[in-house]
Amino acid sequence: MGLELYLDLLSQPCRAVYIFAKKNDIPFELRIVDLIKGALPVFANQECRLVGRRAVKLGPEHCREGHRPWRAQRSPPTTHHAGLFPGQHLSDAFAQVNPLKKVPALKDGDFTLTESVAILLYLTRKYKVPDYWYPQDLQARARVDEYLAWQHTTLRRSCLRALWHKVMFPVFLGEPVSPQTLAATLAELDVTLQLLEDKFLQNKAFLTGPHISLADLVAITELMHPVGAGCQVFEGRPKLATWRQRVEAAVGEDLFQEAHEVILKAKDFPPADPTVKQKLMPWVLAMIR
Ligand code: GTX
Numbered sequence: 001m002g003l004e005l006y007l008d009l010l011s012q013p014c015r016a017v018y019i020f021a022k023k024n025d026i027p028f029e030l031r032i033v034d035l036i037k038g039a040l041p042v043f044a045n046q047e048c049r050l051v052g053r054r055a056v057k058l059g060p061e062h063c064r065e066g067h068r069p070w071r072a073q074r075s076p077p078t079t080h081h082a083g084l085f086p087g088q089h090l091s092d093a094f095a096q097v098n099p100l101k102k103v104p105a106l107k108d109g110d111f112t113l114t115e116s117v118a119i120l121l122y123l124t125r126k127y128k129v130p131d132y133w134y135p136q137d138l139q140a141r142a143r144v145d146e147y148l149a150w151q152h153t154t155l156r157r158s159c160l161r162a163l164w165h166k167v168m169f170p171v172f173l174g175e176p177v178s179p180q181t182l183a184a185t186l187a188e189l190d191v192t193l194q195l196l197e198d199k200f201l202q203n204k205a206f207l208t209g210p211h212i213s214l215a216d217l218v219a220i221t222e223l224m225h226p227v228g229a230g231c232q233v234f235e236g237r238p239k240l241a242t243w244r245q246r247v248e249a250a251v252g253e254d255l256f257q258e259a260h261e262v263i264l265k266a267k268d269f270p271p272a273d274p275t276v277k278q279k280l281m282p283w284v285l286a287m288i289r
Contacts, residue, residue, distance in 0.1 A: 003028040005119075006097055006105040008035040012159065013116030015221040015259045017104045019251055020120055020214070024129045033094060033103045036272075036280060117148050120214050132211035143208035147200055147215035155222045158192040161185045162226040163266060164288045172269045173277050173284070189226060193233060197240055205246055212250040220247045221259075228266035 005021060005028045007014035021028050098105040098114045106113040106122065113119055124134040135141050165185045169175040196219065200207045207215040223244070226233050234241040248256045272280065 001029075001107070001109060004031055004097075004107040005029070006031045006033050006094065006103050006107070008033045008103050009259055009262050010035055011103055012156070012221045012225050012263075013218070014104045015224070015263070016214075016218045017106075017116055017119050017123075019221070019255055019259050020123060020133070020217055022255055023251055024123070024127060024133075026123060026127050026129075033105075035103065036276070116218070117152075120218070124214070132213055133217075134214055135209075140209060144213045144215050147207055148218060150200075151215075151218055151222065154192050155196060155219060158185075158189040159222040159225040161288060162189045162231055163229045163263075164284070166226070166229040166231060167266050167269075168229075168284070171267070172272055173280070174271055186231065189231070189233070193237065193240065197237060201239060201243055203239075206243065212247060216243075216247045217251070220244060220251075224260050224263055228260070228263035230267050 003026065005017060007018055007030065009015055009018060018030075020026075094105075095101055097107050097112050100114060102114065104114075104116050104119055106119045108122075108126075113122055121134065123129070134144055162185055165177045165182050169177050196207075200215070200219075204210065206212050207219060223233055234244060
């Protein structure tokens with residue numbers, strides 16, 4: 001068995017891994033892990049097939065009765081397989097890959113790996129990818145490392161909270177968020193965006209220099225969380241706005257849109273079914289502390 005990536009594109013680190021693998025033509029089998037357990041019709045009973053660089057979702061009409069967790073599809077010339085694990089992120093099968101039951105996760109033969117940053121670095125080392133993603137140059141690489149270390153406790157937290165406080169709690173879960181909490185969350189996001197601009201982007205084309213790197217990919221996939229919630233994160237921030245355009249162009253607009261298709265619909269997610277909500281609440285509360 002070759003490389004398998006366990007992802008849910010609702011998750012920001014999964015989007016970074018997905019874009020990186022596809023952009024660099026890394027052959028992988030996609031195992032879709034449905035984090036919110038089939039609560040969204042767009043995920044339920046769907047199978048995905050990768051055709052070249054596009055993931056094609058197959059609707060329920062293509063699924064068999066009692067359909068199998070995943071069905072491999074082959075599509076020449078780039079044969080990537082695809083799979084679906086609807087509502088399986090807490091399953092025993094997934095726990096074999098990641099005992100922490102979080103995505104992204106990677107399986108390469110008998111080797112399993114968790115943590116998005118570790119996965120991205122593994123992919124840069126195992127496959128021949130352009131140097132700019134994670135430069136060999138000591139100091140250029142250190143800049144990427146610096147960003148990757150910074151973002152986990154800062155931008156990750158702010159963007160995740162903005163999405164949940166603005167949309168996922170009040171609209172999807174029907175749990176009101178006080179105006180004070182929302183205001184505090186958005187203020188925190190604002191401070192973090194300023195840091196991103198002042199400390200990292202400065203007047204450069206990309207966060208760590210003249211070329212796109214893992215830092216930009218990890219950052220943009222985070223920022224698309226509040227964007228999906230309807231936050232105008234680029235408004236009044238011309239430098240960040242042009243940086244976003246550069247990153248999108250470097251990644252390729254089709255791939256960028258494909259990876260963000262689901263999160264960009266976050267505002268329109270239908271309210272969760274009460275039983276789904278009951279199952280999700282402990283997970284959500286543990287995630288949004
Ligand atoms: N530090 C890890 C990384 O970067 O890989 C974090 C992994 C992580 O927390 N993954 C989350 C998960 O699998 C998904 S990312 C947040 C998802 C937001 C969904 C928005 C609608 N969580 C599952 C769990 O905790 O059970």
